Amino acid sequence: MADKKLVMLVDTKRCIACNSCAVACKIENNLPKNIWWNRIMTVGGGNLDSPEGEYPNLKMHNVTVACQHCENPACVKVCPVGATYKDPETGVVRQDYDKCIGCRMCMSACPYTGVRSFNWEEPKYSLAHAVGDADAPEHQKHVVEKCTFCYQRISKGETPACMDLCPARARHWGDLDDPNSDVSRAIAGRSYEHLLDEKGTKPGVYYLV
Amino acid sequence: MTDTTAAVAAKAPAKKGGGVGLNIAIGVSAVLVAAGLVLWAMQLSGGMVQTAMRNLDSWGLYITGFMFFVGLSAGGLIISSVPKAFGLSGFGGISKVAVMTSIAATVAAIGLVVVDMGQPFRVWELFVYSNLGSPLMWDIIVLMVYLILSCVYLWAQVQAEKGKVGHTALRVISVVALVTAVLVHSVTAWIFGLQQGREMWHTALLAPWFVSSALVCGTGLVMCAAAALRAAGYLKWDQANLVKLAKLLAVFLLVDLYFFGCDLLTAGFPAGEGLAVVQMLVSGPLAPFFWGEVVLSAAAIVICVVPALRTTPLMVVAGLCAIAAIFCKRAQLLVGGFQIPNIDLAAAMTPFTVTNWEGNMAQAYAGMVYWPTPLEFGVALGVTALGFLVFFLGLKLLPLKPADQE
Numbered sequence A: 001m002a003d004k005k006l007v008m009l010v011d012t013k014r015c016i017a018c019n020s021c022a023v024a025c026k027i028e029n030n031l032p033k034n035i036w037w038n039r040i041m042t043v044g045g046g047n048l049d050s051p052e053g054e055y056p057n058l059k060m061h062n063v064t065v066a067c068q069h070c071e072n073p074a075c076v077k078v079c080p081v082g083a084t085y086k087d088p089e090t091g092v093v094r095q096d097y098d099k100c101i102g103c104r105m106c107m108s109a110c111p112y113t114g115v116r117s118f119n120w121e122e123p124k125y126s127l128a129h130a131v132g133d134a135d136a137p138e139h140q141k142h143v144v145e146k147c148t149f150c151y152q153r154i155s156k157g158e159t160p161a162c163m164d165l166c167p168a169r170a171r172h173w174g175d176l177d178d179p180n181s182d183v184s185r186a187i188a189g190r191s192y193e194h195l196l197d198e199k200g201t202k203p204g205v206y207y208l209v
Numbered sequence B: 001m002t003d004t005t006a007a008v009a010a011k012a013p014a015k016k017g018g019g020v021g022l023n024i025a026i027g028v029s030a031v032l033v034a035a036g037l038v039l040w041a042m043q044l045s046g047g048m049v050q051t052a053m054r055n056l057d058s059w060g061l062y063i064t065g066f067m068f069f070v071g072l073s074a075g076g077l078i079i080s081s082v083p084k085a086f087g088l089s090g091f092g093g094i095s096k097v098a099v100m101t102s103i104a105a106t107v108a109a110i111g112l113v114v115v116d117m118g119q120p121f122r123v124w125e126l127f128v129y130s131n132l133g134s135p136l137m138w139d140i141i142v143l144m145v146y147l148i149l150s151c152v153y154l155w156a157q158v159q160a161e162k163g164k165v166g167h168t169a170l171r172v173i174s175v176v177a178l179v180t181a182v183l184v185h186s187v188t189a190w191i192f193g194l195q196q197g198r199e200m201w202h203t204a205l206l207a208p209w210f211v212s213s214a215l216v217c218g219t220g221l222v223m224c225a226a227a228a229l230r231a232a233g234y235l236k237w238d239q240a241n242l243v244k245l246a247k248l249l250a251v252f253l254l255v256d257l258y259f260f261g262c263d264l265l266t267a268g269f270p271a272g273e274g275l276a277v278v279q280m281l282v283s284g285p286l287a288p289f290f291w292g293e294v295v296l297s298a299a300a301i302v303i304c305v306v307p308a309l310r311t312t313p314l315m316v317v318a319g320l321c322a323i324a325a326i327f328c329k330r331a332q333l334l335v336g337g338f339q340i341p342n343i344d345l346a347a348a349m350t351p352f353t354v355t356n357w358e359g360n361m362a363q364a365y366a367g368m369v370y371w372p373t374p375l376e377f378g379v380a381l382g383v384t385a386l387g388f389l390v391f392f393l394g395l396k397l398l399p400l401k402p403a404d405q406e
């Protein structure tokens, strides 16, 4: 068991699907072209930002989907070399690019469609120079990557980048085991959901509803 | 076998004819292997973006082929070791050839895992940082044990014929080989079956079902190989043995189809998520593979159970149908695992999966989520040729003929 239980809360009542968190993540981690660790999905009609139902009875809300940092992660169990592993101190599911052999067992194992990305070619970037945090690990060809709760930031005591720019203040992050933490206060009295609860992965991302 | 004089008479020309033909076969396989190596180098340098695999269908032809070759390998070894392990009468002098097919298929299976890896030069990490909890790790260990054991088993048979390895020792090795063969199958199934993330794979039946499929295609392969070697004059073999194998093939096919039926019923009956899997197979994008498997299996069964149809060419056709049917099964299992997304929401998809900017998952999954590119076919062909090369070299260099026909 990890010493802490670092979790993320996403308040679906507040999220306005502005995609700021996806962009913040992209910049902070200098993500290559075509790679998004965090995406905003519409629960509604068949298309992005489209509601369900007939006017005037329309319904729509959003979920942001990134690595769920599960307490019982499917990916960690199946990785043959331990390149994806649960950080013993924080419980964050981390990814070691130097170790990954590119077998993609973890991508098959993870039930959360699309949160793991494989660099199918030499990483290419939209900008000529690197952006974001200098401590973020460099991307590699033919290895798997995903959200790390911005490990480079949280190890310096900062919060993940996606939270900082959220204009609706829909995101909370912290130690759920600490009753005085931001997340513990935010979750009090609210009901929440997990993505794909039935898979038994015990996700570390809570969606307040 | 009884007719040793005829065997001796047949030996001289057989060696000559087989010799030239065999050398050509070795040459052709070697060229294909070399071409495969070049294509693999291209894949590594230019990136796996040249394959059709993407994040939502992260395995493809290579892993399909891996499952398929593991199946072929276990079958041959089981055919060869069961009679010895249980002291039954065997299938007449093809025991060593059957084990050779196993060795060749195992080499091809290992080759396909290697070409699927993004970082093959880090393969040593598997032994340094092994996570013994990973089914993939189990499979790597079992596959290697299995390859070594097949070689030992072949060697023991050769020595036994020379009287250097005792009957009991050979029997013990047969039993160990048999257990490993069943294990190899189960463990390969668990690479898929233990993944809670994929509705289609997550079933307890997968391991026994992989064993039955292995028996089907392994028997088919041994039938084809033995009949071909007989036609080429490499060995003499009683027709009765071919018929025996054909009857066995029919039984294995029926068991395999029975398992399939059980699984589909269990998946579909509650009309929950599993129903989507059944629909995808029966009438959805994977229907050609599903019906292909059913029709090919049925055709093979008919040939094997109707006495009038059990002529050598038709039995070979039955063997080929069985092998093709199992390939269809492997393809639908692999693609089927990725075909149905767990999170079926309109999403900001990356162009890696949907090129259309308005695209969403529904469009992405309208057809089959994966179809291999020519590069993948080329590399897979190269690895298959490696299997053939090993088999042909075995024929040429090792004493695989029945002892009494030497």
Ligand code: SF4
Pocket (backbone or CB within 6 Å): A078, A079, A080, A081, A082, A083, A084, A099, A100, A101, A102, A103, A104, A105, A106, A107, A143, A144
């Ligand atoms: S792709 Fe990399 S991280 Fe994923 S299971 Fe294989 S070695 Fe582990």
